[in-house]
Each structure stands twice: as C-alpha cells, then as structure tokens.
Amino acid sequence: MQQQSTPPSTAPAAVIDVEQAEAALVEHYPRLVRLAYLVLPPGLGRNRRVLTAHSVVQRALPRGRTADAPAPVPAQRDSAGRTGDPGFAYVRLKVLRSALEAGLPLRRAAWPKRAQLPPLLPQVWGLRLFPKSGGADELALDQQLSALSGPARAAYVLRGLERLDDAAVRAVLTEAGCTQEDAAAALAEARGMAADAGSCTELLESPEFDPCSLHARPTDLMRRRQHLKAAIAAVAATLVCGALLGLPGEGWAPDGAAAPPYAKNPAGQAALNPAKLRRVAPDAWKTSARTDFSVWPARGSLTGDKDLLRRALAVWARPGGSVKVSATPGTPAGAPPGPPQLLYAGELDQARVVLLYDGLRIVRYAEPKSGTSGAALDFARVDGAADAQSGAVVMDRADGNVRYLTAPWVAKAATRDLLKPAAGASALSRTKDGVTAPFPSPALATSCTSWNALALTDSTGTRLTTDLGELVPAHLTSGSPTAPREARPADWATTACSLSAARSHGVRSVNSWAYARQALPEGNGTAEWWCTRADTWRGVGPRTLALFRAPGANTAVVAAKSQSSPACGSRQERVLAGVRWKSREGAWYLVAAGSRGVNSVTASGRSARGNVLAVRLARGAEVSLSGRSAQGAKVRPLR
Template sequence: MEQQATAPRPPAGHPSAPDPLSPLDIEQAEAAIVEHYPRLVRLGYLVLPAGLGRNRRVLTAHALVQRSLPRNRVSLVECAPDAVPGPRGPEERRNDDPGYAYVRLRVLRGALAAGRPRGRLWPRPGLLPPPLPQVWGLRLFPRSGGADELALDQALGRLSPPARAAFVLRALELPSDREVRALLAAAGVAEPGAALAEAAAVRVPAGSRDGSLLESAEFDACSLQARPTDLMRRRQHLRAAAAALAAAVVCGGLLAVPGGGWGPDGAAAPAYARNAAAEQALDPGRLTRAPADAWRRADRPGFASWPARGDRTDDEALLRRALSVWARPGSTVQVTATPGTPAGPAPGPPQLLYAGAVDSAVVVLLYDGLRVVRYAEPRNGDATAAALDFARTDAADEDAATAVVLGRTDGNVRYLTAPWVSSAAVRDLLDPAGAAQPLHRGADGVTDPTAGPAAAGDCRSWPVLQLGGRLATDLGELVPARLTSGAPASGAAGPDRTAAGAAERAVWAHTACLLPSLRSQGVRAVNAWEFARQPLPGGAGVAQWLCTRAETWRGAGGRAVAGFLTPGGRPGAQAAVVARADDTPACGARQPHVLAGALWKSPGGNRYALAAGSPDVVSITATGGVRGTGAGPLLALPAGQGAVARLAGRTRDGKRVAALK
C-alpha cells in the first residue's frame, strides 16, 4: 500500500480537504488520468529538465503520467491536503478531485527526480529512456511557438528543477504560493520557499496573450509533430548490427568445423598475412605532408593543400600514438563523430596538418581526403586519457576549409587557420554595426583563445570568426560552419555570397539565435536572406520575411526556418519563427523558392493572415480558416483569432510552391 503523506491537513469540514484516511480506488485515479491526460503530460513536460531534448521529454512525460496509477487495487490518498485548493471556476473542479491530486503528485515527483544530480553508478529512472511508450524511427516534438515561447523555454531551462516546478504550478495549477509550497514539500522538495523565490525572479516575456504562455502549443506534449531520425546513422547502425551478427555466425561455424575450416580460400592471402595498406597507415614515416606553398598552386585549395604545422611535427612517438589510436581506439579513448561521419581507420597513410602543444593538451590533426581527425592527449604525458574526434570534410573547398578547432578550454576556442587566410577577427553577430576585434595568430596560424558561442547561452551575443572576407561560427564541431547571405539562386555557398558586409550582417542579427539548434549536426554552411518585405495593413510599417537554411556535409538533413520581423525593433531583435522544416530542399540552391505565413495583430486590435513568398512567386492562395487569393508574392487577409490557413503559391513558370510549416 502506498505510504500516507504527513503534510498538515486542513480542519475537518474544509471544502477543499479530502478525508486523509479515505481509500482511493484505482478506478478513481485512472478516471482522473483519462480526463486530464493532456494537462498532466504538459505538467511533466515542463518540469522535466530541458537537457533531455524535446523528443525524450515528450516520451518521458507520457511515461510519467501512465505510470502514476497506484500500485495496489486500493491506495490511501497520498497528496498533501493543503495542496488541494477550492474551486476557482467551472474548469478548475479537478482540484477538488483526490484522484487528480494523487496522480499530479506522482507525476511531479517523477519529473523532479529526473532533474536531480546523476548518481555515481546508475542514472536516475527519469534519465533513462522510458520502457513505454516507445517510438522507433521518428522524433516527436511539440509544435513551435513564437519568440516569446522560445525565450520562456530558455528561461525555464536555466532554473533549478524545484524552481521550474514552482513556476509551472503557479502558472497552471494553484492560485496561491501557500498551496504551491505545500505541494512542493509533499513532492520531496527540501526548500519550497527558496524554489518559489527563484521562480518569482523569472521575467516572463512581454506580449499579448489570452492566457499563460505555458498553455501555448509550444509546451503541448500531446499535439506533436513527427520527423524522421538521422536516416544515415540509422542505416549505418543496421548495417553494423547485420555485419556483427554475420561475423558471429561465421566465427561460430568456424569453431564448430574441425581441421582447416571450410576449405581453400582461393586467391585470398593466408589468415596470418599482414595488410600492407593498413601497416603503412600506422607508420609515421609515411605520413604525407603538403609543401608550404601547395595552396598557391592548387586548382582548388582545400585541406589537401594545408602544410604540416606545429612544434611537434617531427615527434615520431606522438605521431605513432595518434595513428595507432585512430586505428584501434581503446576503451579509455573518448571518440566523437559528427553525424554521417565514419569512425573507422584510415585506408592508407593520411596527411599531417598539425602537431603541437595547445594549452594543456598535445594535439595532432590528420586528414584522409574524407575526414579531418583530431587526436589529443594531456600535456602531462598521460597518453591513456586520449580523445579522438572525427569530422566529415569531403569536397571541402577554399571557402569551407578556412579553419579547424584545435581545442576548447573554459569556454574559449583556439583555431588553426588556413594558410590563405590573410586576417582574423571576431565579431558579435547580434551587433551588426559593431567593429570587428582583431584576433592575433601565431606564425603557424594558431589563434589566441577567443570566446566561443557556448558562453552566450542567453543569446545576448554570438561571437563569430571573420577570416578575410568570410564569416564562420563554432557549432561544437571540428570545422566551423560558414555563414553566408543572399538568395540561393546563385548556387552553392561561394565568395559572391559572403555574410561579412554590413547589409548581410544586419540580416544575420535577426536570425543568429537559431544557431544553437544546429549544434553537433554536421553543418557545413548556413545561409540567411531576406526574401520579402511586406507593407502591413493600416499603415503599421513594413515587415521583413527572412529564411535561414542549414546545409550539412553529408548532403542530407537540410533545415529551413522562416522568420517574421515587425518594424520598430532594435537592430539585434530576433525574428519570430513562423515555420520550419527538416530534410527539405526549400530555400536552397536546388529549390530557391520559399513561401511562409503568419497571423498578425495590428496596433488597432485587428487580426490578419499574412503570407509572403520569394520574388519568383507570382500568386498566393489561402484556404481553410482563411480564404483568398492575391497576385504577386504578398497576401494579407482579415482573419479570426486562432485561424489556420493553408497556403500555396505559383511561380512564373507554373510550378507549385508549398508553404513551410
């Protein structure tokens, strides 16, 4: 039988106090779950730590609610009586239901347990993938909200788990701090008062809302969008599993066959013969090294034309360790790889790019034509604590091969720049008018430490590298992603689409806060451009429509995001995200068209459905909750509150353009 809570009870006869000794039928708790399931899932989703990721938070929130039934047929009421208030309106009758109070407390306890520090041996249950429900091959996440919801989600992510629970309970569940404090205490929070004080300090984003921002679709874990998982990685895992199974079957069969196995192996070498290419890949004396001026004579400069630099390029013992770890990483080696990057050994002798001491580590950079590989070991000589990082860089040209991350320490980053980079500086992407700060480089092309974007978690600044006339940003990988700006009709990112100009930086200032969502995704380049300007109804000014597209090294998984920016904001104001799509060619070189829509409320209180397309869109049609057709790439129609319009456009050559969603 469930243990009975010891929180203080209201006096007998209090309208909101259930009898603490009355039994609670399991059917009563189940009815409460069925009736209030979306609300309970939203509560669990909001209290769970943001570090789980939106897909894990959705599944874990559903699992917490589904596991909140009593274990036994009959269980005593476990909620704190003071945490069950009187009714606040017809829709709040749930607070008088002891079944709802019971399951709410169970959900709150589970979500708080997931946010506590991890144990030494085993993670807490909330940190493990839930046994049920499980979704294979899909990522589920709530529908995206606006800039206010994004800012609130980031603010909640910085709170402690008790403070996050206090904020959510005050906004969605309980009318007074006394009741919130009692419910937190019943859920196991040691200092409910401190949690309430921390929650009260959160600044809720300003904006016209009919209710709490927490009630928006951004935090509804029952109305979900589905996207595929990393298809390339999933295919590689299936192939690896199939290969491992086949190898196990073959080895088992060989063990069972007496003598020399199944017979002669034909032209194959004997089993004890050595592979010459594999042996050469382990020999530091066979490393290839480009001449110092190779990049000047190359038809297409890239990593293959980088000379070997650093003060340890002749340290054969270091190079041998790096090559051996690459070929056979041990159990103590930390191995990372960007999505779509194979982590196997080199097919032959690789090229040496760098070998030298970087802060507290010794680093070796190698290149095999497909990948840049970074080997690092502590400078104190403990070669067993090594790290190995892989980044896919095939077909890297002069614009993509401008720099490689040598090391990260305390939020600062050191880069090795390409030999053709004439100057290096640092800019704040959110301050387009600010001057670039020169970044000193040594004779070997290694920069001084500079603050990385990870130090700007609140997105009040976003430092980027300016390498000559190119901009690049650190997204947590070996090779920084190039930032470009301009309509994608001109083809792939190139010198004609640099983002270093003042006008291009002004566009990037409105979309820079989208970059954190691209971390560790194998992004090669990100392009941002203004595809339309729209006069707003009633003379409210001119709005900007922006599209940001990320391209990956593996050629798949491109992401497009449409932003809407109303006039009158500061230069670094972020555009509201109105649509986004993954694994789409829209807004890119293959499909340069783009169409997006948004609901907008005028200063006079009138609501409109707005739509805009790229310049090649000649007509837009709206159906569904809003109906109308307009010639040209712009459309503005009166709309009711919460209206949903389906948009479609046509180009000059008659092609249909679907709207980003």
C-alpha cells in the same frame, strides 16, 4: 626595505596534531580554498581551478597523527581581528605549497608531484563549475595575476588577502619551498602591480574569486550523448579485444590508448606507420591550383614526435574503451585507408593535439600532457572543401571559448559580433603556426545575447565563418540562393540567433536571404521575411527556416521550418511561409509572403495578387496556405 608594523608574535607550537589542523581547516575552509584558487595557474581554466582548489585544501591535513609546525612568522590578524593559530598556519602552508607545485612543469626524468596531476576527488560529471562573474576591476586584476609567476601570485595574495607584511611573506614562501632569492624576486614582482592595499583586499575578497559560491552550466549535451553511444560500442570492442589478448601473439603494442591489434594487414599497418605520413612542403599552397586541406603544411612543435604520432594513428584505427570518440553526422569513423596527411602536431594549453587529413575527413586526436588517460578522437567530414570551407579547423574548446588553426594563406583573423554589426572587427592574435587566441564560442553559449563569427582575410577578400559545434566552422553567405555572396555582419544581424538550430548537425554552410517585405494591416509598419538554409557535408538533411521580423523587433522569429525541402536552395529558390500576427489594436491576422516567382497567395478562401497576403481571422482558426507561380504551378508553404 621598509616593512609594515606588526604586533609581536608568539612562536607556534612545535607539534601540530591532526585534530588541531582539522579544526583550523573546517573553520577557515572558504578562506583556504580562495587562497588556493588565486595561486593556482590560470592556464588550468576556471572549472578545473575550482576543483583543484578544493582538492588541494582537502589534502592539507597531516598524514599521521601529528606534524611539525611551520617556522614561526610574524603574526597577522584576519578581517575579524583574530590572531592566526598554529593549526591554521600549518594548513595554509600545505595549501600554498601544493598550489605552487601545481604550476611546475612536468619533467620526464622525475615523477610528477601529486598536485601536478588532475584531482581524483572532488569530481563533478556533466557540469562546468565556475565562480560568479565580477566587474571590470576584478577582470583586470585576474589578468594581472595571470601575468605573474606562481610565487609572485602567492606573495600578492598573502599580502592582500592574508595581510602579511613582507618579512612574513618571505618566511612563508621559503617554508613553501622557494629559495631566498626566489622569494625576494616574487615580492618585488608582486609589489610592482599597481594596486593599493585597501583596493587589493576588497577585490581579492570579491565573489569573482570565491570557489565556494559557484555557477553551474551543463557540458556539451550533444557530445555527451555521442560519447555515451561511443562508450558503449567501445566497451563491447574492449571485451572482444580482452578475450583476444589471451591468444598467442605479441600482446599490447606501444600505442597509448589504442585497443590491441586483432589482425595483421600490410596495407593497414602501413597506414599506421608515422614514418609514412604525408607531409606537404610549407610553400606548396603558393603555387598550387588548389586551396583546400590537401595543401596545408605540417605545423606545430611536435611534428617530429614519432611516439605521439604513432599513438594518434593507433587510436584512430583502434580507439580503446577510455577514448572519447565523436563524429559529425554522416562521417565514417573507421581507420584510415592509407597513410594520411599530417596537418598539425603540438602542445596546446594542457594537451597534445594532432590533426590528420585523409582526403575525406579531418581527424583530431588530443591527449593530456601527462599520460594517455582521457584521450579524445573527433571526426569531421570535409570532402570537397573549397577555400571557403578550408580556412580553419577547431583546435580546442574550453571554458566557453574556442581556438582555431588557420590555413597558411590566411593573412588576418578577427572576430565579429553578428548581432552588433556596427561594432567593427576585433583583431585576433595568432601564433607563428597559425593558432588563434581563444574567444567566446556561440556553440557553447546558453543564450543569444551575442553571436561571434570568425572573419578570415586572404588575398581574395574576407570570409565569415562561425562555430556550430563541428571541427570545421560553417561558412556564412547571404543573398539569393542561386547566386549567394560572401556575408557581411549586417546580413546576419536579424537572423544570427537562428543558427542555434543548426548546431552539431554536420553543417557545411548557411545562407541568409531577405526574400520579402510586407506592409502590415492597420498601419502597423513594414515586416521583413527571411530564409536561412543550412547545407550539410553529407548533402542530405538541410535545415531550412522561414523567419518573420515584425517592425521594431531586433531579431526574427521562426515562422516555418523543414528538414528536407528544396525550397530556398540552389535547386528551387521559391519559398512561401505564413505566421499568425497580432496588431497593436489586438486583432489577429494570418500574414504570409512568398519570394520572387510567387505571383499569388491564397489563404482561408481569400487570394491576393503578388507575393504577400494578410487575412483577418479568429485566434484559433485553422487555415490553409498556398501560392501560384508565374507559370501557374502550385507553390506549397515551407513545412
């Protein structure tokens, strides 16, 4: 094996004192954190990798006053041309060892290593932190690194970022805990990546991999408010249960993060028995007359884990103070009335997930793979879900992405960008259990430059749904509210951004309807009028928007909105709305349009036959708007 030429090295000191290691850590802190970030497992997610990288470096100092120096390796020079000192070599070795340990799987027969646990410090509450985004080359390199093993990533980074030759890399990996065979295999795997040394160094030093220069975004604000209210209620419940613990009884049961039981009820105890969970046969949906959650089979690798299922049921009935509880509006969060149906139990990334269904609600229980601290419980109402609303359930949201568990009858899954209908569908891979690959979620986006929809295809056709922050995605339809049809991406290209107003409101379906076209005054072209109506699972509080798109605009703007109007719905199709509009010549107009069934429109003392009207007015003038139906009934504007 041909190795790079390195200058002669001098053996480092036999003992490293804490001051020498601290000086090296402070001087080279950004370089060490970048090294840890690149070697840590990509499956942690960008936010947790950033925090873990800082934690690993900050724990790299010797525990005592001194420590043994690492075995001598050929010296190398950094980008400034300085030869590395023994203190830096010691700290780098400690960082590398901890980063490699973080990627080891947890074993039941052994205590977890410190690096395998979530970092206690540093922690950032209420924010997601991630490095600046790079270009296509950085993205390609990140994907290549994620395909390597931990030691191979370390070898690649030591060669490219630290500029060590193969002998030095092998020595450092051996010191970090790899065997000679593993170190040699890691080197061979790293050399197999198609990147020359110059471009490798340039890419590894880019802002894409700099955990010290970060972007900050908020976590889910709506969920934080819900979690705060739930936490206050949980603390009160915990205090009551804590007082009851002093009474004679059995004390804590093996129920994980659940609160202690406070009463013995035979029916309630039966509902919490994992042996009594309802399980549907894998092929039951093929012969059933129903296509809803009641015919979903139990899937996942942990459907036989009775301890996990017992914890999920116990936490459902009695969520402890440490459990993060959320529920969509109008969804009761009480215990199951009887043994629920098991839909899924398995591992997903760094968590165990259980999905349950009791005929009224979908309940998702999630806990970290190590322990039960940080468990989460989410409720969503799904009563009366038809095949269009029972095609998928959210499994996980992380790093701006969402993953779904799809119904057993779904043949294909794909994503469509509603703002780019001509772009076509992007196929979405799924596991054998029906869990999709992650893709960007519009519910977590901070701007509306794209809007992803999930396209599910079965034997009856393709349906579009989208993530609005609930456990079940909202079904998208189009056309007249009295006879809606399955939506196509082109139906939502104008109005997709209006869906952001329906996030986290318990939305079941949203319809988009182009109800009028209007020729604007002064030859300014033709405008379009749209109506979107979001119906909820609880049947009340629909959100209705009237939207106006001027000629040449890519998206529509809100002209009027209502929280409780029957307009633009199956009970009352008629809708009327107006908006102030400025012509190219600078004149202000009130333009208004009604749907079919509106025979005249009146505003500012002027009337027009038909369903559209344009009246010139002063910019700040007050104006009233109304209409008449064919039968002479008054039609009020949407408000």
